[in-house]
Every structure is written in C-alpha cells, then in structure tokens.
Amino acid sequence: MITKGDISDIKQVLDTIELFPSEMLDDMISDYLNNPETEEIWFTETKNGKPISLGSCAPEQLTEGTYNLYAIGVRSDIQSKGIGSRMMTFIENHLKTNGHRILIVDTSGTDDFKLTRKFYEKLGYKNEAVIRDFWKDGDDKVTYWKKLKYKIGLLGLSGEKHIYTLFINCIIRSFLHGVIFGRNRSSQINQGEIHYTRNKQKAQP
Numbered sequence: 001m002i003t004k005g006d007i008s009d010i011k012q013v014l015d016t017i018e019l020f021p022s023e024m025l026d027d028m029i030s031d032y033l034n035n036p037e038t039e040e041i042w043f044t045e046t047k048n049g050k051p052i053s054l055g056s057c058a059p060e061q062l063t064e065g066t067y068n069l070y071a072i073g074v075r076s077d078i079q080s081k082g083i084g085s086r087m088m089t090f091i092e093n094h095l096k097t098n099g100h101r102i103l104i105v106d107t108s109g110t111d112d113f114k115l116t117r118k119f120y121e122k123l124g125y126k127n128e129a130v131i132r133d134f135w136k137d138g139d140d141k142v143t144y145w146k147k148l149k150y151k152i153g154l155l156g157l158s159g160e161k162h163i164y165t166l167f168i169n170c171i172i173r174s175f176l177h178g179v180i181f182g183r184n185r186s187s188q189i190n191q192g193e194i195h196y197t198r199n200k201q202k203a204q205p
Helices: 004-015 022-036 083-097 111-122 163-181
Strands: 042-047 052-057 067-075 102-108 126-136 139-148 150-152 155-158 195-197
Touching: 004 022, 004 052, 004 067, 042 083, 052 083, 067 083, 067 155, 102 111, 111 139
Parallel strands: 067 102
Antiparallel strands: 042 052, 042 195, 052 067, 102 139, 126 139, 150 155
16 A cells, blocks of 8 residues: 655656646545545555556445546556556456446547557446547547456356355356266366555546
C-alpha cells in the first residue's frame, strides 16, 4: 500500500506521462492517506521497491458494486512491457474478491487516444456509451464497461462467492464424472509485485 514516503516517487512517474500534473497529487490522495474509511483505491507496481506506475479508482455514487477507474499510467521509459495489463488484472481481481460487480473507464474518442481504447478492448472492455463533445467540441467521452465475474468450473460467479452455488457446482461435477467414467470401473481421475493504494482523473495505460 502506498505511504506518504512513496509520494515523491509517484510524482516522478507523473512527471514522465500526461496523466495529470504531479503537483495535484497531494490533494488528490489526501483522503486515501488520512481517512481510514475511504473507499478509494490507489494501486501501483514497484521495481526495486520504487513505484513505477499509478492507478486510481473509486465507487460510483448511488450504485452497488460499480467502480470507476479514474487513472492509470506507467512510467514512460518502461511502457509497452505488460505493466498496464498486470495492473488492470490486479485491480479487477481485487474488486471481485471484495464483492464488486462492474468496472468502468472513461476516455477520449479522439485519435490521440486510439491506442488507449485498443488497450481496454484487448482486455475485454466493451464500448458501452459515447457522449458527444463531452470533454470539448469534437472530443467525445467514451465509456468502457466490464462485468467482473468469477468463473469456477461449469458455473460463472459474479460478485462474492456463494457457498451454496459452489456446493451445486460440486454436485454437477460429480454427476458428470459418473456419466462419463461410470461405465469403466477401472477409470481413475488424476488430477499456478503489485501493491494497492487508494482516488481521480483520466485513464492512460
């Protein structure tokens, strides 16, 4: 988890990318650092103990289990090495584990953000909505959406794991095993560094 001692390194990351001005970080992260009840999440990947990336998300107000990814960025000299994808996998798993359902991302519809849109689409995000001229004239807001699901065997679980559903899943597995292997009495079954922190701004892989 991020500490006040990490702020300087995170500002250095911000100074190498066009995410938001590093001087804004102190105010943006203050609730995370000072409010033990905050629902904001800040996360980063580290190398040799130093942050090399930055991500931030928070719950959408008046929703149940919907989070908005407000910012994600990787230090400019080590981009295109899979760090952004690992960060997305981390935050998706973290949200799923805590029973949340949906992650959305807002980005720009301009050509400058074409690679950003491809990044989210490659990770399974769906282009859910476009608000024309949202950021400014000629600059649409594109909202990407992803349902956070558990997939366990035959059944996909969404949100928290339910013991009853897992029990039914085991019964189905046992039944299918009996159908497939029951005729053969001799048949036998023989049966793999990211830290999260806690805020707001525009997405950039």
